[in-house]
Amino acid sequence: MINLFFKELLFFKKSLYLSFFFLIFFFVPNFIELNMYDNLINIKLKFVILFIFNILFTQKIFTIKNIAIHKKNSLTYIYLIFLIIYSSSALYYFLIVDNNVFNKSFYYQDRFIFSFIYQFSLLNLMIYIVLNFNQDLFKLFNKVLFYFSFFIIIEFIIIKILFFLNYNDLFFKINLYKIFLALNPIVYYDGFFTEGRIFRSLFINDHIITSFILFMGFLSNLYIFEKSKQIKFIFFGLMCLALSFYNFESRLTILTNLIMLLILIFWIFISKLKLSHLLFCLIIGYYVSILFIKIVCSEITLDPSSLKSICKLDSLYDRFSLALFSLTTWLSNPITFGLDMLNNFYTLNNHDLFLNNSYTTGDSYVTVTNLRGGKYASWHGGFITYPHNFFISMLGSLGLIFPLLLYLFFKKINFKASNLNQKYIFILLVYAILNSLINKIFFIEFYIFLLSILLFLSKNDIKE
Amino acid sequence: MISKNNLLILIFSFIVSFFVSYEHKKYKLETFFGNTKKNYFQIENIFEFKKDDMIFDYAGTENFKLIIYTNNIDRAKNDVQEFIQKLNMKMEEDCRFLQNSNLFDEFENRCKSNRVFTSIINIHESKKFNYLKFILVFLNIYLILGLLIKIISNVKLNN
Numbered sequence: 001m002i003n004l005f006f007k008e009l010l011f012f013k014k015s016l017y018l019s020f021f022f023l024i025f026f027f028v029p030n031f032i033e034l035n036m037y038d039n040l041i042n043i044k045l046k047f048v049i050l051f052i053f054n055i056l057f058t059q060k061i062f063t064i065k066n067i068a069i070h071k072k073n074s075l076t077y078i079y080l081i082f083l084i085i086y087s088s089s090a091l092y093y094f095l096i097v098d099n100n101v102f103n104k105s106f107y108y109q110d111r112f113i114f115s116f117i118y119q120f121s122l123l124n125l126m127i128y129i130v131l132n133f134n135q136d137l138f139k140l141f142n143k144v145l146f147y148f149s150f151f152i153i154i155e156f157i158i159i160k161i162l163f164f165l166n167y168n169d170l171f172f173k174i175n176l177y178k179i180f181l182a183l184n185p186i187v188y189y190d191g192f193f194t195e196g197r198i199f200r201s202l203f204i205n206d207h208i209i210t211s212f213i214l215f216m217g218f219l220s221n222l223y224i225f226e227k228s229k230q231i232k233f234i235f236f237g238l239m240c241l242a243l244s245f246y247n248f249e250s251r252l253t254i255l256t257n258l259i260m261l262l263i264l265i266f267w268i269f270i271s272k273l274k275l276s277h278l279l280f281c282l283i284i285g286y287y288v289s290i291l292f293i294k295i296v297c298s299e300i301t302l303d304p305s306s307l308k309s310i311c312k313l314d315s316l317y318d319r320f321s322l323a324l325f326s327l328t329t330w331l332s333n334p335i336t337f338g339l340d341m342l343n344n345f346y347t348l349n350n351h352d353l354f355l356n357n358s359y360t361t362g363d364s365y366v367t368v369t370n371l372r373g374g375k376y377a378s379w380h381g382g383f384i385t386y387p388h389n390f391f392i393s394m395l396g397s398l399g400l401i402f403p404l405l406l407y408l409f410f411k412k413i414n415f416k417a418s419n420l421n422q423k424y425i426f427i428l429l430v431y432a433i434l435n436s437l438i439n440k441i442f443f444i445e446f447y448i449f450l451l452s453i454l455l456f457l458s459k460n461d462i463k464e
Numbered sequence: 465m466i467s468k469n470n471l472l473i474l475i476f477s478f479i480v481s482f483f484v485s486y487e488h489k490k491y492k493l494e495t496f497f498g499n500t501k502k503n504y505f506q507i508e509n510i511f512e513f514k515k516d517d518m519i520f521d522y523a524g525t526e527n528f529k530l531i532i533y534t535n536n537i538d539r540a541k542n543d544v545q546e547f548i549q550k551l552n553m554k555m556e557e558d559c560r561f562l563q564n565s566n567l568f569d570e571f572e573n574r575c576k577s578n579r580v581f582t583s584i585i586n587i588h589e590s591k592k593f594n595y596l597k598f599i600l601v602f603l604n605i606y607l608i609l610g611l612l613i614k615i616i617s618n619v620k621l622n623n
Contacts, residue, residue, distance in 0.1 A: 070622040077611045077618070084611070088604040096597055332484055333597075335604040350519065350533055401608060 149217020214244035323389035342396030390436035485598035489533035498527030
């Protein structure tokens with residue numbers, strides 16, 4: 001057992017850079033979350049650490065001798081592009097946006113620093129993967145995912161037992177639930193046997209990401225089972241799957257999980273298609289479905305009362321409208337704004353064409369965002385949000401670079417999944433993309449880019 | 465001597481930045497509307513009667529700004545009046561329904577106070593061409609595409 005522990009530890013140590021990213025960036029978003037406030041700017045300690053970590057990595061790339069000079073030249077150009085992205089964004093904000101009427105409750109400076117560090121780290125992670133690509137990277141990805149989802153299951157069981165004993169006066173006389181709520185209301189909102197049940201892992205602080213990680217854990221267990229044929233992984237996987245459906249409050253997460261289960265069930269048939277065609281069909285299918293909802297909601301008036309309520313409650317349609325709103329903002333300002341920075345420029349949108357319908361409600365994301373004065377949000381509730389769509393978000397972030405990257409990616413994945421790694425990288429990638437289109441999950445770009453590059457580079461493993 | 469790729473990027477950047485910096489509409493009509501009480505009806509209903517060229521913005525407390533970019537200022541003014549009329553009719557209808565159903569809890573004031581009124585009307589003549597925007601968009605597209613071409617040629621050269 002001790003030997004196994006040290007073996008695993010050494011395995012993670014080998015890819016310390018990647019393990020660190022997993023922990024600090026995605027799996028534990030609140031890791032070392034110590035905020036420092038300096039007037040309007042909110043600096044998080046974890047991002048400071050991350051930034052220093054990446055500066056050291058960049059320095060290492062340029063000083064290491066076994067990287068060819070032409071590669072170093074290309075990397076210099078990439079870093080130059082990165083600098084242009086953020087200097088353009090800052091210049092555009094201070095010279096073009098009318099700061100007198102701009103929403104001061106949504107701090108540009110704060111977002112700018114976060115975005116700069118996040119995109120810089122993401123860029124370095126991609127460079128790391130490209131320079132060090134091997135089969136072990138996906139193995140490491142699955143191992144981290146397996147251990148982390150297993151840890152969340154243990155956490156869930158402990159919390160449930162703790163609350164059960166507490167509610168039945170068998171353990172502590174003080175109501176633990178109330179203490180948890182008072183200390184940190186967003187960590188354990190769990191009205192055991194009383195109100196709605198939501199499970200937010202202590203490490204994640206978000207029930208949508210908790211469900212997301214658990215479903216990823218299910219896929220990772222399936223992968224390990226297919227590789228090792230050990231039945232215990234099916235058992236762990238089913239536990240992850242069951243728990244990923246626990247948060248019924250998040251209906252869009254349930255929808256995404258169901259779509260993924262359908263893809264898994266029909267994998268034997270759909271794997272006959274090339275990965276590029278399959279991904280293209282899935283993305284087009286998503287947009288066609290949303291357009292269908294939009295047309296139904298706008299045109300058909302057979303039963304106005306029920307139809308109106310369906311359309312009004314349709315969060316999916318809200319996200320779609322927000323994506324279109326973001327797209328029109330970018331089309332009239334087609335520059336690079338930096339990761340998740342497009343929402344700071346909504347005030348420049350002169351075309352609200354896509355909001356012209358009676359189904360946009362007062363509390364929808366798109367309405368609140370549309371009222372770009374921003375202070376509306378704090379007066380009436382709600383907040384200005386991100387584009388809620390990976391493609392639009394990246395278009396705003398990378399500008400014209402993104403369509404080019406997308407073209408290269410589709411061109412390179414023009415093959416069928418021929419091994420287990422490719423199958424699961426693709427499935428995990430589809431799951432991450434679907435979540436980005438349907439649900440907004442923080443740091444999803446990290447996942448999508450990581451898996452895209454693994455899939456992109458896995459073509460080299462195909463034996464001709 | 466400028467290369468063919470660079471020339472193409474230059475032309476492309478110029479066309480795109482020119483197109484996005486040119487303002488087609490001559491006027492910007494800003495109409496402030498709203499009331500003094502907290503009013504949930506107007507935000508629920510303003511999008512129902514909006515036309516394609518109408519944009520809303522928040523103007524503090526219960527006031528909103530209706531923005532129209534137009535070449536025909538008289539027609540835009542008529543559209544605004546029509547919009548306010550329709551909005552008020554709908555809000556009164558909703559309010560009376562709630563009042564008759566005894567669901568009038570948080571809006572304990574009378575339905576009359578939910579009516580919105582226009583206050584300030586501003587007409588701005590738009591700048592035909594935004595030079596600053598043109599320069600920033602042009603530089604951004606040109607530099608980024610230029611560097612991308614450099615990376616691609618660097619990779620091709622060493623393969």
